[in-house]
Amino acid sequence: MTKIEKIVLSYSGGLDTSIILKWLQETYGCEVVTFTADLGQGEELEPARAKAEMSGVKDIRIVDLREEFVSDFVFPMLRANALYEGQYLLGSSIARPLIAKHLVGIAWEVGAHAVAHGATGKGNDQVRFELAVNALDPSIKIIAPWRQWNIRSRMQLLEYAEKHHIPVPSDKRGEAPFSIDANLLHTSTEGKILENPAEVAPDHVYQRTVDPVEAPDTPEIITIGFERGDPVSVNGKSMTPAALLTELNGLGGRHGIGRLDLVENRFIGMKSRGIYETPGGTILLTAHRGIESITLDRAAAHLKDEIMPRYAELIYNGFWFAPEREMLQALIDQSQAFVSGEVMVRLYKGSASVISRTSPLSLYSADLVTFEESAIAYDHHDAEGFIRLNGLRLKSWAARNGR
Numbered sequence: 001m002t003k004i005e006k007i008v009l010s011y012s013g014g015l016d017t018s019i020i021l022k023w024l025q026e027t028y029g030c031e032v033v034t035f036t037a038d039l040g041q042g043e044e045l046e047p048a049r050a051k052a053e054m055s056g057v058k059d060i061r062i063v064d065l066r067e068e069f070v071s072d073f074v075f076p077m078l079r080a081n082a083l084y085e086g087q088y089l090l091g092s093s094i095a096r097p098l099i100a101k102h103l104v105g106i107a108w109e110v111g112a113h114a115v116a117h118g119a120t121g122k123g124n125d126q127v128r129f130e131l132a133v134n135a136l137d138p139s140i141k142i143i144a145p146w147r148q149w150n151i152r153s154r155m156q157l158l159e160y161a162e163k164h165h166i167p168v169p170s171d172k173r174g175e176a177p178f179s180i181d182a183n184l185l186h187t188s189t190e191g192k193i194l195e196n197p198a199e200v201a202p203d204h205v206y207q208r209t210v211d212p213v214e215a216p217d218t219p220e221i222i223t224i225g226f227e228r229g230d231p232v233s234v235n236g237k238s239m240t241p242a243a244l245l246t247e248l249n250g251l252g253g254r255h256g257i258g259r260l261d262l263v264e265n266r267f268i269g270m271k272s273r274g275i276y277e278t279p280g281g282t283i284l285l286t287a288h289r290g291i292e293s294i295t296l297d298r299a300a301a302h303l304k305d306e307i308m309p310r311y312a313e314l315i316y317n318g319f320w321f322a323p324e325r326e327m328l329q330a331l332i333d334q335s336q337a338f339v340s341g342e343v344m345v346r347l348y349k350g351s352a353s354v355i356s357r358t359s360p361l362s363l364y365s366a367d368l369v370t371f372e373e374s375a376i377a378y379d380h381h382d383a384e385g386f387i388r389l390n391g392l393r394l395k396s397w398a399a400r401n402g403r
Contacts, residue, residue, distance in 0.1 A: 006112035007143060008033045008103050010129070013048025015168060017118045019157060020145045021055050022164050024116055027149075032116075033059040035106050037099050040066045040184030040242065051167075061106055065098060066184055070241035073098050073320075074185050078284055079229040079339075080304065080332045081292075082312040087262055089278045089285065090315050091186025096125055097320035100132030107140055116143040124267050128318035135321035178205065184245050186258075186278040197263050197273045208249065208277040212256030212350030219348035221355070222251060224287045226343070229336025231284055245280045252279025255347040267317040283345060283352045290343040290354035294362040300335050307331070 007024055011017045011034035024032050034052045038045055045062050052060045073094050084090055103115045115133060119125035121144070130142050151157055161168050179191045187207050193199050203211065225233035232238055234247050252258050258279035266272055292301060307328055314325045341359025345352050368378060 004028050004030055004114045004141065006031045006033065006110060007114045007116050008035055008107045008110065008112045009116045010099055010103055010118065011036050011048060011052065012118070013045070013051045015161065015166075016157075018051055018055070018166050019161055019164075020116065020118050021052070021057070022166060023145055023149060023160075024143065025055070028114075028143075031059070032057060033106060033110055033112060034061065035099075035103060036060075036062045037095075037102060038062065038064045038066060039069050039095055039098070040246070041182040043182075055166075059110060063102060065102065066242040067240060069095065069098055070184060070245050074245065074281070075230045075241060076329060076333070077315060078281070078288055079336050080308055080311050080328075081285060081289060082308060082315060083285075084312045084316040085262075085264055086309075087260055088264060088276065088316075089186060089260075089281045090312060091183060091276065091278055091281070092125070092181045092188055093128060093316045093318075094185065094320075095181075095183050096128035096318065097132045100129050101136060103129075104133055104136045104140060107137070113139075114141040114143055116145065119144065119146065121147045122268070122270070124316070124318070127267055128320075131318040132321055180207075182207075184242060184249070185281050186276055188277075189275045190272065194273050194275060201261055201275050205275050206259065206277060209253045209259055209279055210256045212259070215254065215256040215349050219346050220251065220255065221344055221346050222283075223342050223344050224248075224284070225341075226288070226291045227340045229288070229292075229333070229339040231287070245284075248280030248283050251347060252283050252352065253277075255279075255352075256350040257347060257352050258282035259350065283347070286352045286354060287343040287345050288339075290345070290357045291341050291359060292339055294357050294364045295339045295341065295359050296335065297363065304332065304335055 007028060007030060009017065009021060009024060009032050011021060013036065021032060021034065034048075034057050036045055036048045049060050049062060077090060077094050082090055084093070103117075107113070107115055117126070117129045119129055126144055126147070130144070133140055133142055151160060158168060160166075177191070178189050178194070181188045189205050189207075194201060194205070223235050224231050225236070225238075230241075231244055234244060239247060258277055258281065260276040260278070261273075262276060263271055263273045296304070311325065311328045311332070314320070314322065314328070319325050338361040340361055341357065343354055344356035346355050
């Protein structure tokens with residue numbers, strides 16, 4: 001095997017990746033470059049730099065990816081109205097290909113022949129990271145410490161940290177904490193009491209949203225502007241993608257919008273339970289469907305709904321860079337050419353409801369649907385032949401069955 005001279009590690013600065021950093025240095029005896037992605041997780045990231053410096057890392061990358069995350073990953077996904085298993089807005093899934101993209105990019109830049117991640121051997125993220133790297137550069141070696149080292153318990157992990165003088169925060173010394181993933185689109189929480197789907201999630205699990213029962217008693221109405229399927233403004237104010245999602249997260253969180261308690265089917269074959277909070281994303285999904293309702297042709301809208309589960313499953317399973325996802329994306333993006341206009345959404349007690357939608361490109365015709373006399377010629381007698389032709393096969397079927 002070719003000796004590995006340099007590794008790029010996806011590094012959060014937390015306990016697990018701090019231990020992984022030391023293990024890589026010990027095991028491979030080479031330089032490790034750390035890469036920390038700022039995806040809007042709401043944490044101060046400079047401590048990650050300090051921890052990496054304490055471990056002797058010379059090349060430390062902390063990259064602000066918030067705008068790229070929302071514009072190039074979240075928004076394309078929202079154009080499809082993507083929901084995994086009908087509910088999950090794919091907050092963790094959509095972040096992994098972006099992280100993998102920059103891992104590979106930094107590896108090219110620094111001349112590294114390997115990348116490493118801290119995903120465990122039971123989760124989906126290992127699949128997502130590695131399939132993305134495979135698609136972007138099949139020559140890069142992938143190191144997954146949780147599948148390679150002999151650490152098999154939390155106690156062994158803490159013992160390794162103590163032995164190598166890796167600081168262990170006091171809140172990490174007791175029982176295993178919740179596993180939390182956060183970015184601009186969502187927060188997810190797993191583990192501990194949540195591993196029993198019969199147990200009610202405690203209130204302190206929720207981080208971004210108030211309990212809908214405690215949300216304001218007065219509804220709040222907002223207007224979201226769309227251009228070619230992407231949101232561009234809130235209440236008439238144009239915003240960058242990341243700023244817009246941040247604004248909607250605040251509004252949605254205040255009204256308890258976007259909570260989900262889900263038992264999902266992982267790609268690797270097990271069920272898991274997670275608590276998700278996606279306030280801004282939930283508002284955007286509702287608003288996007290609202291503007292599509294007046295700007296998309298019926299058949300186009302129905303086709304989108306047919307392919308959506310497949311598209312969402314591809315993202316969930318880690319196939320963002322696969323040709324079939326890109327093919328579906330081209331179809332979805334084509335459908336958005338006339339999806340422009342404004343949608344009014346009412347936020348109230350955990351719900352986001354469309355109450356108005358307008359577009360200069362609307363297909364809706366009041367003259368066609370009105371019960372009053374119409375200016376557009378519509379002959380009611382035409383419906384008779386239409387019904388007769390559609391009923392012909394049903395009559396044949398009924399006659400054969402003795403009806």
